Amino acid sequence: MTARSRLPFYVAVCLLIAAGISLAVWRHIELGIPWLTGEQRPVWMVEARIDFDASNSPVLASLNIPQQPPGFQILTEQAASPGYGFSIINSAGSRRAEWSKREASGPQTLYFKAQFVPNPTAQPDIPTREPTTRRVFWEEPEATAVQEILDQAKARSSTPESMTRELIRLMQPDTRTQNTTLLIAEENYLDLLIDMLNHAGIAARIADGLRLEDARRRQQLMPYLQIYNGRQWLTFNPKTAEQGVPENLLLWRQGSASLLDVVGGENSEVSFSMLRQTVPALQLATMQSASNGLGFLSFYELPIEEQSMFRMLLLLPLGALMVAFMRIVIGIRTSGTFMPVLIAVAFVQTTLIPGLIAFLSVVAIGLSMRGYLSSLNLLLVSRISALIILVIFITAGLSIIGYQMGFNTGMTVTFFPMVIIAWTIERMSILWEEEGAREVVVQGTGSLFVAICAYLLMSAPLAGHLTFNFPELHLVILGLILLMGQYTGYKLSELKRFTPMKVYD
Amino acid sequence: MDWISPRALKRLGMLNMNRRNVDYIARYNERSSYPLVDNKLKTKLVVAEYGVKTPKLLQVVRQQHEISHFREMAEGLAGFAIKPAKGSGGKGITVITGRDGDEYIKASGSRVDSPFLERHLTNILAGLYSLAGTPDVAIVESLVESAPSLARYSHQGVPDIRIIVFQGYPVMAMLRLATTASDGKANLHQGAVGVGLDIGTGRSLNAVQFNRPITLHPDTGLALENINIEAWDEMLEMAARCYEATGLGYMGVDLVVDANEGPLLLELNARPGLAIQMANGRGLLPRLRAIESLKRPHFTPSERANHAMEVFASI
Numbered sequence: 054m055t056a057r058s059r060l061p062f063y064v065a066v067c068l069l070i071a072a073g074i075s076l077a078v079w080r081h082i083e084l085g086i087p088w089l090t091g092e093q094r095p096v097w098m099v100e101a102r103i104d105f106d107a108s109n110s111p112v113l114a115s116l117n118i119p120q121q122p123p124g125f126q127i128l129t130e131q132a133a134s135p136g137y138g139f140s141i142i143n144s145a146g147s148r149r150a151e152w153s154k155r156e157a158s159g160p161q162t163l164y165f166k167a168q169f170v171p172n173p174t175a176q177p178d179i180p181t182r183e184p185t186t187r188r189v190f191w192e193e194p195e196a197t198a199v200q201e202i203l204d205q206a207k208a209r210s211s212t213p214e215s216m217t218r219e220l221i222r223l224m225q226p227d228t229r230t231q232n233t234t235l236l237i238a239e240e241n242y243l244d245l246l247i248d249m250l251n252h253a254g255i256a257a258r259i260a261d262g263l264r265l266e267d268a269r270r271r272q273q274l275m276p277y278l279q280i281y282n283g284r285q286w287l288t289f290n291p292k293t294a295e296q297g298v299p300e301n302l303l304l305w306r307q308g309s310a311s312l313l314d315v316v317g318g319e320n321s322e323v324s325f326s327m328l329r330q331t332v333p334a335l336q337l338a339t340m341q342s343a344s345n346g347l348g349f350l351s352f353y354e355l356p357i358e359e360q361s362m363f364r365m366l367l368l369l370p371l372g373a374l375m376v377a378f379m380r381i382v383i384g385i386r387t388s389g390t391f392m393p394v395l396i397a398v399a400f401v402q403t404t405l406i407p408g409l410i411a412f413l414s415v416v417a418i419g420l421s422m423r424g425y426l427s428s429l430n431l432l433l434v435s436r437i438s439a440l441i442i443l444v445i446f447i448t449a450g451l452s453i454i455g456y457q458m459g460f461n462t463g464m465t466v467t468f469f470p471m472v473i474i475a476w477t478i479e480r481m482s483i484l485w486e487e488e489g490a491r492e493v494v495v496q497g498t499g500s501l502f503v504a505i506c507a508y509l510l511m512s513a514p515l516a517g518h519l520t521f522n523f524p525e526l527h528l529v530i531l532g533l534i535l536l537m538g539q540y541t542g543y544k545l546s547e548l549k550r551f552t553p554m555k556v557y558d
Numbered sequence: 559m560d561w562i563s564p565r566a567l568k569r570l571g572m573l574n575m576n577r578r579n580v581d582y583i584a585r586y587n588e589r590s591s592y593p594l595v596d597n598k599l600k601t602k603l604v605v606a607e608y609g610v611k612t613p614k615l616l617q618v619v620r621q622q623h624e625i626s627h628f629r630e631m632a633e634g635l636a637g638f639a640i641k642p643a644k645g646s647g648g649k650g651i652t653v654i655t656g657r658d659g660d661e662y663i664k665a666s667g668s669r670v671d672s673p674f675l676e677r678h679l680t681n682i683l684a685g686l687y688s689l690a691g692t693p694d695v696a697i698v699e700s701l702v703e704s705a706p707s708l709a710r711y712s713h714q715g716v717p718d719i720r721i722i723v724f725q726g727y728p729v730m731a732m733l734r735l736a737t738t739a740s741d742g743k744a745n746l747h748q749g750a751v752g753v754g755l756d757i758g759t760g761r762s763l764n765a766v767q768f769n770r771p772i773t774l775h776p777d778t779g780l781a782l783e784n785i786n787i788e789a790w791d792e793m794l795e796m797a798a799r800c801y802e803a804t805g806l807g808y809m810g811v812d813l814v815v816d817a818n819e820g821p822l823l824l825e826l827n828a829r830p831g832l833a834i835q836m837a838n839g840r841g842l843l844p845r846l847r848a849i850e851s852l853k854r855p856h857f858t859p860s861e862r863a864n865h866a867m868e869v870f871a872s873i
Contacts, residue, residue: 381576384575433685433691434691487647488747488748538580540576540580542564542577543572543574544574544575544576547567547574547575548561548562548563548564548567549561549562551567551572551835551836552560552562553766553769553770554562554566554567554570554836554841555562556771556839557570557839557840558562558566558569558570
């Protein structure tokens with residue numbers, strides 16, 4: 054490569070590295086995959102409990118369940134109710150959990166549990182069809198009173214939102230006039246408010262919210278007012294006219310006719326209990342990835358078996374990086390270019406010390422047997438083939454002896470790739486004959502040192518976490534390896550090797 | 559531990575492994591030319607066209623049945639060398655220096671019979687010594703009789719001269735002498751002595767063994783200071799000629815001096831080692847850069863050799 058053509062190369066490498074990092078950052082933000090292992094996120098577990106008395110007839114209980122509650126994301130949903138058929142039904146803009154049973158009698162209890170993740174950006178979809186308002190007929194004298202209050206509120210407002218606020222303010226006990234006192238009875242306040250807003254041409258409805266507080270039981274839903282401002286539904290506190298959904302308020306029911314319908318039972322009631330839990334952030338991201346458009350970029354949706362295979366495979370680039378660094382920058386001689394990586398992979402499965410013992414004993418026994426093979430003057434292919442069979446014998450022997458003696462260490466030998474061990478023995482043996490025992494020791498310890506370094510890198514929990522959950526980071530590794538391929542500086546070992554040149558300096 | 563700083567190495571212009579591979583071998587050596595130098599038979603045939611002499615080729619054994627002709631051919635010879643064409647690092651080379659009745663005497667003094675040599679030929683054909691174990695051919699060459707002026711410095715083995723040729727210019731040279739430590743082989747990392755040679759004159763500069771400076775040969779005890787290579791300009795021109803023959807921009811040329819024939823080419827190397835710099839006590843980089851920055855390269859090997867002798871005597 055000439056000096057001129059290196060610029061595009063460096064640009065390409067920089068692009069690779071930038072692409073890897075930015076993709077990882079983007080996925081961290083979008084999917085919430087944590088950078089570190091063990092990060093925890095809060096989750097609300099809400100349990101709805103339905104009690105009713107069954108009256109010896111077929112039972113159908115139907116509970117409205119949340120659909121896109123603003124400020125929250127639904128993580129899991131499940132029902133616990135022995136003997137009941139259960140399904141979740143999506144119909145006409147509302148979701149309902151339905152329990153059914155052919156025959157039931159006596160007090161019945163049904164549970165519905167859901168986990169909610171606080172997510173400030175979660176907003177309900179914009180309704181596709183504009184909600185319609187309904188006209189309400191009032192008899193005199195109410196009709197006049199309503200009209201007057203509405204006129205008063207209208208005069209002080211400009212938009213549906215401000216109109217709603219003004220109306221709520223006018224209906225409060227401290228500002229009440231004669232007109233309002235005429236209209237309001239304590240129990241019909243919210244219904245009246247909605248009727249009046251509809252009458253004024255603003256679509257309005259009741260939404261039920263649940264105030265989330267840790268470890269509360271037997272909570273009831275609290276009614277809120279929602280109006281449609283021409284683009285979306287807005288939530289108001291019907292008492293204070295405060296607009297928006299408070300942070301700890303979960304809107305359980307929006308725009309659905311009823312909260313609970315029970316057919317074949319009586320005295321039905323629903324109550325809620327809740328618990329603040331923490332789940333690992335990674336688990337959260339995994340569960341959410343399916344629903345997110347970016348989910349296809351990750352391995353979470355593969356079958357578990359493939360996932361665990363990829364966990365291993367995705368560690369290999371780290372080993373390759375380590376070998377490239379050790380050979381190009383440090384200058385450690387290894388026998389076989391990537392033999393250390395494969396040994397390191399085996400160490401990951403066997404753990405270090407047992408793996409080291411097993412590996413060294415197989416290679417040592419193999420080398421002594423190879424001595425006899427070399428005196429036979431065999432051709433390369435049959436020599437290697439014979440060696441592979443010998444290695445399998447040694448492995449089997451070590452496993453059996455180890456097992457009989459009560460050491461599990463013996464068994465771990467099977468994790469080592471037989472062909473690689475056979476080649477290692479072959480290379481070491483040739484090296485021994487040609488260059489002497491010293492070179493065997495140098496290259497052998499070099500290989501083992503690199504293998505152990507690669508093992509330490511690959512077995513770090515953070516390494517496994519990042520390589521599997523941010524596979525795009527491998528672009529960075531690729532970039533680094535490409536850069537190292539262009540490294541023309543001195544290796545660390547050459548600083549030692551060329552030391553005698555000092556006298557000429 | 560004793561270290562040299564990278565800055566000092568840079569001042570000395572020491573070429574290192576990574577830079578050699580990236581900036582010189584990868585840039586100046588065509589991959590397609592490698593078989594020419596990795597196969598000794600091809601090397602011999604191609605350099606012969608460019609007037610570079612090699613040890614006389616006596617026989618090429620390509621197939622098993624040709625081995626029977628070997629005995630007939632060897633009948634009248636006192637000494638010869640059997641080499642695998644694709645061997646590396648001197649593997650599989652058997653040197654016969656004489657006869658004793660039906661037996662042959664090896665360079666080491668041990669005696670072997672002709673079935674042994676035939677078995678050796680079979681092994682070569684099967685690829686026992688070749689890179690990656692591919693089938694090979696065996697070549698039988700006439701024995702090199704080292705010129706006595708040089709032979710006396712070497713313990714066993716023939717002393718050879720390694721010249722680094724860059725774009726056809728001989729840039730650095732050393733004399734390699736076998737020792738007992740190197741077991742008669744001329745490989746520096748096995749313990750042979752490397753004696754740096756002044757490109758301008760062919761005189762020895764200084765010597766190293768195992769990367770350490772020495773002044774006397776460890777076996778023969780001879781002083782290594784005042785070695786003078788005869789026919790030096792002829793050797794440099796021969797080395798420069800190999801560039802035309804192979805097209806390799808960066809290579810090592812191994813020459814021997816035969817008592818009767820004069821300088822002969824032994825083999826070429828597309829990945830020559832870096833130890834030559836230590837034998838010379840000088841770095842390669844200033845010389846390589848001097849060649850790279852030449853405005854007008856010289857076209858004939860003798861011009862290039864002369865240019866090198868003028869310029870590199872001082873660098």
